[in-house]
Amino acid sequence: MKSIFTLTKYSTLIVIFLLCSCEKFLEIDAPVDETVSETVFDSKKTIESSVVGLYSQMSSSNNYAMNGFLSVYSGLSADELRNTSGTANVEQFRTNELMNSNALLLNNLWRAYYAYIYHSKAVLEGLQTTKAVTEEEKQPFMGEMLFVRAISYFYLVNLFGDVPLILSTDYESNRRLKRTETAKIYQQVTSDLLLAEKYLPADYPSSEKIRPNLFVAKALLARIYLFTGQYDKAKSKADEVIGSGLYELEKQLDFVFLPTSKEAIWQLYPTNTSYNSSEGFTFIPSSxxxxxxxxxxxxxxxxxxxxxxxxxxxxGTRKIGNISYTYPFKYKVRSGTDKTEYNTVLRLAELYLIRAEANAQTGNIHEAIKDVNVIRTRAGLENLAENLSKEECLSAVTQEKRIEFFAEWGHRWLDLKRTASADVVLGSLKDSWQSSDALYPIPQTEITKNPFLIQNPNY
Incomplete structure (x- = not known):
């Protein structure tokens, strides 16, 4: 079968077609359009259009995988948020009683991440054969696409557990893939990021931080090493990012999510014409x-x-009648065509807390406390005591991360699971909590279409 990465000479249509194709690749029916053209890779300009278009897609839809989903729905799962409207499919996230028929799981999460994975692999395959750019010119594009695949799989395995590992754009093989063990996916993610490190330059491709550079890959690697218990490596990568001199904590909290943020490591430019960040649009009251x-x-x-x-x-707080509602207000702009806030995916505060946890886990308590105090000082809080035990230090890191990243990218939800704390913490807060709730169910639509794909065993 021909590749479903159909190519067009019109760079403005590249992304539209790619994303239509990638929905098809998870379906039973073969893609309708199998026309193959070489022209997407005929010039550096059109290659770049296909790369940049992927970031545009990530930020175009409200509360999708890379644009608000984790902040909102995983925030509900982790008992950070309450849904004031009681919408049924949203409420399932809060009660941790997710149905595998939930459309938000299928469209906003599962298919969205696999769309990014498919798009990135399609570009990687095209770069292998094009003669329009030199090998040296190919490498930054390859680094960006490897990073996108890595971060997409990071979230998939942390939300769903074992998932299919897609490494080609071959439709016939992809439609029959089984779930891959999480450990193997982490191996692939690590391999992709280490290769991305080699390919990505230290400088950002543009004047803003809206496309990955070398330190974006290093920042995600630090997180991966922490999640996989490789604490020395996590510390080393965090050291490299913090010591790069490219970033510093914003002294003013209101500056953290701006395009000019010194703290931002990677941001997504808001391409939706009616709002800036999905979090701002979702969390800030409409009037x-x-x-x-x-x-x-x-x-x-x-x-x-x-x-x-x-x-x-x-x-922020809004009083309606006799009831006060306190809501997330990290992003200050609800709607508008002026782009004054960017979706901040990775920021420096996380690297300080990654390094703190890694140091605490390896017994370097003094250094761990120093890093936690960096975050606390910015928040206007007193320094931690110097004589904390290892357990007390790790507890302090957990507390600081909970507060620093509340309602932001699902940090709390992922941390409760990786530290095996979900049962204790959420079990005491939610009457309906069960251990099996730690993983979201694979959408039934995908299982029906692929006889080799089975549901999470404990669902």
Missing amino acids: TTARPAYMLTESLLQAFENGDKRKENWS
Whole structure:
């Protein structure tokens, strides 16, 4: 069968076709259009269009995989948020009683991530054969696509567990793939990122941080090593990012999510014409009299220490009748055509906390405390005591990360699971909690179409 990566001489149509094709690759029916053209890879300009178009797709739809989904729905799963409207398919995330027929799982998450994976692989395959650019010119594009595949699989395995590992654009083989063990997917993710490190330059491809550079790959590698218990490597990669001199914590919390943020490592430019970030559009009330769609839970609000600037700067309160609703307010712009806030995917604060946890795990408590105090100082809090035990230090890191990254990219949800804390923490907060709730179910539509794909065993 011909490749379903159909090519066109019109660079403006590249992304549209690619994303139509990648939905087809997860379906039973073969793609309708199997026309193959060479012209997408006829010039550096059209190659770049296909790369940049993938980032555009990531930020074009509200509350999709790389644009708000984790902040909202995983925030509900982790008891950071409450849904004030009670919408049924949204409420399933809060109660951790997800149905495998939930359309949000299928369209906004599963298919979206596999679309990014398919797109990135299609570009990688095209780069292998094109003569329009030199081998040296190919490498940055390859590095970007390897990074996209890596971050997509990172979220898939952390949300669903074992999932199919797609390494080609061959439709016939992909439609019959079984689930791959999470450990093997982490091996692929690590391999992709190590190769991306070799290919990506230290400088960003543009004047902003909206496409990956070398340190974006290193930042994600630091996270991967932490999640896989390779603490020395996690510390080493965090050291490289923090010590690069390219980034620094913003002193003002309101500057963290701006395009000019010194703290931002990788951001997505908001391509939707009506709003900036999905979080801003979703969390900020639609009018001065409107109730927020989502409110912070009481357990989260009680976790803030007195005087924490993050509660003051990153949350808002709206009183409707006799009820006060406190909502996430990290992003300040709900809607508008001016792009003044960017979707911030990776930022420096995480690298300090990765390094802190890695140091604590390896017994270097003094250095771990120093890094936690960097974050606490910015938040207006006192330094931690110097004589903490290892367990106390790790608890302090967990607390700091919970507050620093509340309602942001699902950090809390993923951390509760990787540290085997979900049963204890969420079991005490949610009457319906079961251990099997830690993984989202694979959408039934995908299982029906692929007889080799089985559901998570405990679902």
